[in-house]
Amino acid sequence: MLSGEDLDRLRAIVGPERLSTGESELELHSKDESYHPPSRPEVVIWPRSAEEISAILKLANSRGIPVTPWAGGTSLEGNPIPIRGGIVLDMRLMDRLLWVKPQDLQARVEAGLDFVRLNKRLERYGLFFPPDPGAVATIGGMVANDAKGVRAMKYGSTGDHVLELEVVLPTGEIVEVGSRAWRSSSGYDLKRLFIGSEGTLGVITAITLRLQGLPAEFLAAVASFAALEEAAEAVAELVGAGLIPAALEFMDEETVTLINKFNGLALPESPTLFLEFQGSGRAALEDDLQLMREVCADALRLEAGLGREERDRLWEARHLIHDTIRKAFPGIAGIVVDVAVPLSCYPEIVEYAKRALKEHGLKGYLFGHAGLGGLHVEILYHPGEREEQARAEAANAAIVHRALELEGTATGEHGVGLGKRRFMEKEHGLSLELMRKIKALLDPNGIMNPGKIF
Amino acid sequence: MLSGEDLDRLRAIVGPERLSTGESELELHSKDESYHPPSRPEVVIWPRSAEEISAILKLANSRGIPVTPWAGGTSLEGNPIPIRGGIVLDMRLMDRLLWVKPQDLQARVEAGLDFVRLNKRLERYGLFFPPDPGAVATIGGMVANDAKGVRAMKYGSTGDHVLELEVVLPTGEIVEVGSRAWRSSSGYDLKRLFIGSEGTLGVITAITLRLQGLPAEFLAAVASFAALEEAAEAVAELVGAGLIPAALEFMDEETVTLINKFNGLALPESPTLFLEFQGSGRAALEDDLQLMREVCADALRLEAGLGREERDRLWEARHLIHDTIRKAFPGIAGIVVDVAVPLSCYPEIVEYAKRALKEHGLKGYLFGHAGLGGLHVEILYHPGEREEQARAEAANAAIVHRALELEGTATGEHGVGLGKRRFMEKEHGLSLELMRKIKALLDPNGIMNPGKIF
Numbered sequence: 076m077l078s079g080e081d082l083d084r085l086r087a088i089v090g091p092e093r094l095s096t097g098e099s100e101l102e103l104h105s106k107d108e109s110y111h112p113p114s115r116p117e118v119v120i121w122p123r124s125a126e127e128i129s130a131i132l133k134l135a136n137s138r139g140i141p142v143t144p145w146a147g148g149t150s151l152e153g154n155p156i157p158i159r160g161g162i163v164l165d166m167r168l169m170d171r172l173l174w175v176k177p178q179d180l181q182a183r184v185e186a187g188l189d190f191v192r193l194n195k196r197l198e199r200y201g202l203f204f205p206p207d208p209g210a211v212a213t214i215g216g217m218v219a220n221d222a223k224g225v226r227a228m229k230y231g232s233t234g235d236h237v238l239e240l241e242v243v244l245p246t247g248e249i250v251e252v253g254s255r256a257w258r259s260s261s262g263y264d265l266k267r268l269f270i271g272s273e274g275t276l277g278v279i280t281a282i283t284l285r286l287q288g289l290p291a292e293f294l295a296a297v298a299s300f301a302a303l304e305e306a307a308e309a310v311a312e313l314v315g316a317g318l319i320p321a322a323l324e325f326m327d328e329e330t331v332t333l334i335n336k337f338n339g340l341a342l343p344e345s346p347t348l349f350l351e352f353q354g355s356g357r358a359a360l361e362d363d364l365q366l367m368r369e370v371c372a373d374a375l376r377l378e379a380g381l382g383r384e385e386r387d388r389l390w391e392a393r394h395l396i397h398d399t400i401r402k403a404f405p406g407i408a409g410i411v412v413d414v415a416v417p418l419s420c421y422p423e424i425v426e427y428a429k430r431a432l433k434e435h436g437l438k439g440y441l442f443g444h445a446g447l448g449g450l451h452v453e454i455l456y457h458p459g460e461r462e463e464q465a466r467a468e469a470a471n472a473a474i475v476h477r478a479l480e481l482e483g484t485a486t487g488e489h490g491v492g493l494g495k496r497r498f499m500e501k502e503h504g505l506s507l508e509l510m511r512k513i514k515a516l517l518d519p520n521g522i523m524n525p526g527k528i529f
Numbered sequence: 530m531l532s533g534e535d536l537d538r539l540r541a542i543v544g545p546e547r548l549s550t551g552e553s554e555l556e557l558h559s560k561d562e563s564y565h566p567p568s569r570p571e572v573v574i575w576p577r578s579a580e581e582i583s584a585i586l587k588l589a590n591s592r593g594i595p596v597t598p599w600a601g602g603t604s605l606e607g608n609p610i611p612i613r614g615g616i617v618l619d620m621r622l623m624d625r626l627l628w629v630k631p632q633d634l635q636a637r638v639e640a641g642l643d644f645v646r647l648n649k650r651l652e653r654y655g656l657f658f659p660p661d662p663g664a665v666a667t668i669g670g671m672v673a674n675d676a677k678g679v680r681a682m683k684y685g686s687t688g689d690h691v692l693e694l695e696v697v698l699p700t701g702e703i704v705e706v707g708s709r710a711w712r713s714s715s716g717y718d719l720k721r722l723f724i725g726s727e728g729t730l731g732v733i734t735a736i737t738l739r740l741q742g743l744p745a746e747f748l749a750a751v752a753s754f755a756a757l758e759e760a761a762e763a764v765a766e767l768v769g770a771g772l773i774p775a776a777l778e779f780m781d782e783e784t785v786t787l788i789n790k791f792n793g794l795a796l797p798e799s800p801t802l803f804l805e806f807q808g809s810g811r812a813a814l815e816d817d818l819q820l821m822r823e824v825c826a827d828a829l830r831l832e833a834g835l836g837r838e839e840r841d842r843l844w845e846a847r848h849l850i851h852d853t854i855r856k857a858f859p860g861i862a863g864i865v866v867d868v869a870v871p872l873s874c875y876p877e878i879v880e881y882a883k884r885a886l887k888e889h890g891l892k893g894y895l896f897g898h899a900g901l902g903g904l905h906v907e908i909l910y911h912p913g914e915r916e917e918q919a920r921a922e923a924a925n926a927a928i929v930h931r932a933l934e935l936e937g938t939a940t941g942e943h944g945v946g947l948g949k950r951r952f953m954e955k956e957h958g959l960s961l962e963l964m965r966k967i968k969a970l971l972d973p974n975g976i977m978n979p980g981k982i983f
Contacts, residue, residue: 178765178873221714232712235689250960256869257901258686259938260675260725261956262945262982263964267721271714288771311632317742317809355771355816362810415710419632447711484713491716502715506704509971510717516970517963528716 077117077140085120088130093121104145104163110410111153111493116163123168125241125249125280133247135162135522143524144274146216147189151411152492154220154273158526164278166215172196181238181255183283186215202286205230209394215279221271223488228446229321230287234270239283242269245518255283273490274524276517290353294360295386296379298371299343303327303429305373306346307422310445312370314418318363323446324349324393330440337399338392343376349389396442400453410471412452416483421448427477428452435470449487491528531571531594539574542584547575558599558617564864565607565947570617577622579695579703579734587701589616589976597978598728600670601643605865606946608674608727612980618732620669626650635692635709637737640669656740659684663848669733675725677942682900683775684741688724693737696723699972709737727944728978730971744807748814749840750833752825753797757781757883759827760800761876764899766824768872772817777900778803778847784894791853792846797830803843850896854907864925866906868932869941875902881931882906889924903941945982
């Protein structure tokens with residue numbers, strides 16, 4: 076609990092305008108986009124600098140006040156829900172593009188800048204920051220969760236694009252980790268410790284990013300298959316053939332039917348793979364296309380070489396699945412499964428998830444970043460129907476356990492947050508203890524985003 | 530100092546055959562390929578399993594005995610020299626390929642397997658492990674130093690290919706970190722903590738690697754430039770144009786002259802870039818070639834589309850530079866500078882290094898993984914000529930300091946070892962303290978490869 080004196084001291088740091096204890100702000104910062112129950116902070120603060128955050132953390136650390144950084148609020152596992160109350164640091168005012176060095180293919184941003192606006196501003200340099208998790212996420216939030224998204228197959232995760240991080244440690248020190256050199260073997264790779272740490276080890280305030288040249292050529296394709304298994308098996312074959320698409324997405328029949336209806340598409344309503352290739356020249360993409368045709372020879376239909384407009388419509392539909400489901404079933408709630416497995420196990424996890432829905436008597440939609448072995452299942456339930464929600468949670472747990480048995484992971488990209496904590500022991504065994512020790516080392520009083528990951 | 534009782538207990542763990550205190554073994558394990566003075570261990574042990582290593586580390590930890598893992602012995606910064614004596618763990622008997630899962634593009638190896646033998650055995654699957662540091666390094670050694678080498682530009686560093694690590698912690702616990710899933714957001718990325726930690730945080734015993742499909746097509750090119758600056762400037766232009774060669778190597782005029790003479794090549798004796806493109810189809814490579822021709826329009830000569838044989842000779846010559854220099858100057862010693870800078874600073878660091886050699890009155894050869902901003906300078910001196918060696922060390926330090934001023938790194942790929950410790954404060958500032966704390970957390974008695982990095 077914050078005392079009146081604590082609030083006064085916080086006000087002295089940021090001024091009265093950038094601190095709120097108002098009901099509506101507390102409410103807005105009590106929930107993300109997940110099914111996890113909301114929990115209000117006691118105060119929301121909008122810092123403008125690492126120095127302000129340092130002063131706030133020093134106070135919080137000395138007083139044992141929980142601090143939860145707040146980025147886009149689009150998490151799907153309760154990652155930013157302040158379950159112990161305390162302070163929420165909303166990073167949205169720290170949204171400057173600090174510099175672009177086009178010759179180095181680098182940019183430095185404050186943590187609160189979102190990737191859509193960043194990419195808009197990078198266009199004139201012919202550069203872009205590839206990770207795209209779908210929702211309008213901030214770079215800081217993406218780093219804290221090592222966001223992946225549809226283009227990770229070719230370009231890598233958010234973490235793979237991080238060169239330097241400015242981090243305010245829980246005890247208030249401001250450190251800079253990493254290097255502007257693209258490769259370094261200089262001591263421990265501290266930036267990777269903060270990447271994906273979900274705000275539990277400090278507050279990320281600025282990031283130097285490695286950028287990519289905007290590809291000149293795009294080639295999109297849709298492959299429709301007669302059976303779920305065939306689509307899932309084609310994934311390992313496509314990757315095994317040496318293809319590196321920018322995106323390789325899977326959707327089950329129900330998902331395709333849904334997006335046809337709500338997004339004005341006319342895809343064959345069967346298990347489907349979306350592929351996109353990006354390159355500097357047309358010839359390279361034609362090579363890829365040829366290889367893809369060979370691998371997908373048994374597909375029900377293969378439509379390749381889609382025009383820009385059709386491609387954009389497909390990607391928009393893919394991005395909007397989560398929203399489309401909510402539009403199709405007004406008032407519905409959902410749990411989004413987020414597992415990843417080795418490629419050879421992809422058919423098995425897809426079949427298993429389908430069966431798990433059936434066995435638990437649930438409606439759900441399957442899709443995912445198949446090229447990296449990632450599978451999402453949006454499992455629906457009616458809010459307030461406790462028994463149905465329990466079944467949805469049981470199906471989620473069953474799919475996660477199966478993924479772990481297949482030597483996969485409990486979370487491919489959404490992070491641990493609240494929802495995946497109970498699988499950590501099974502996934503990590505003894506090394507979970509090492510994670511705990513690192514948490515205790517950096518955050519001895521446990522003030523940073525408490526109750527998450529562990 | 531090990532007591533007789535310590536040696537008896539070590540013998541009881543591994544048996545008398547896999548432990549030696551013989552002069553010749555101690556001597557063999559006293560030096561790497563660097564200029565740093567040798568230092569003998571007290572005993573060399575050849576473990577066969579993580580369990581044996583665990584028992585050894587428990588003993589060493591309780592008795593405060595230094596332990597230094599030994600891989601290929603090819604380090605260039607004194608990384609494995611046991612400067613505090615104690616135990617050297619030579620990993621060469623742990624060299625099994627544990628499994629290959631071709632459908633997952635994965636293999637698991639023991640740490641002592643070298644990458645050349647691994648790649649030989651992967652050939653039949655049409656797969657390979659891309660990192661190639663030149664010397665015949667073991668996978669464990671490559672992970673411990675996050676080795677890069679000539680192909681890192683397209684394929685990434687060794688660490689980018691690591692999915693799982695089995696590590697024996699300094700206190701004897703055997704932990705497994707990472708996941709067989711290609712992407713995971715499940716807790717802290719512990720594997721990145723051990724990657725590049727140079728044996729200071731534990732002993733890496735087994736590694737699950739992500740592999741790549743063997744490229745079907747290769748295209749090599751040599752671009753010769755009239756001036757050093759032009760060659761260096763072309764690097765940023767090539768990368769900026771969106772080209773992602775497998776390799777983009779730089780050599781100065783002296784280096785080209787040397788390899789012409791000793792490797793039977795007939796390259797124009799001027800500043801030179803070697804490029805290699807790899808892809809699944811010919812058409813893609815022709816696109817790359819076209820783009821390269823445009824960027825290198827001002828080159829003195831551009832020879833592209835080299836045949837397999839000529840390409841292999843070029844790469845062999847590139848790999849052998851270090852050996853060739855020793856052949857050219859029998860009995861010579863050398864310090865190998867290993868900096869990396871942002872691409873736009875590449876011309877500046879190349880010019881600076883050239884000037885530094887001249888100002889210090891030294892002979893040296895410039896080359897490096899230019900596409901990643903990496904520059905090596907092999908600075909020669911006559912062993913025993915103290916004053917000349919001091920000048921060589923001063924020139925090395927000057928080039929490193931300049932790289933750090935240009936926001937680069939003191940070591941692009943050789944690691945900190947002994948040689949780069951004195952630059953860590955300047956490069957990392959406050960975050961060096963965080964590295965120290967992590968070292969103390971994992972290795973409270975400081976037994977693992979003591980005296981390195983810090």
